Amino acid sequence: MKSIDNLQDLTKKIFEVTVKIQTLYPELYFLLNETPLFMSQNEKYITPKDLKQYLTSIRMQLFTFEKEMAK
Template sequence: MKNLQSILKEISEITTDIETNYPELYRSLDENPMTIATSNHPHVDKVAMKEYLESLKELLKHHL
């Protein structure tokens, strides 16, 4: 299983790819439910970041 640092690196890379190559999709990332916190101080852990990474991959896959 990946460590948190590698998950965050991959999130950064895919987000940069979307921003650079798919600006119309990048604008919708702010509306993605995965990015909306449900509390004032959400607990962000490895599982949550992995789920967010997978949601980014799915979003890009469906866009393409």
């Protein structure tokens, strides 16, 4: 199984989730502007760890939103 540790893979995954949200749930997409990308205070640049945390965050938002829509 391929690891998603590099920036290109993480960026692609974030893009895919974002497009899914934008296409299927525009009301949730609007709220993504309020989803911060947390960065370590010790880092000058966005790291793979930062992107992984952001990806997890938007995936959880999507999961929760889909779960609520199913009710």
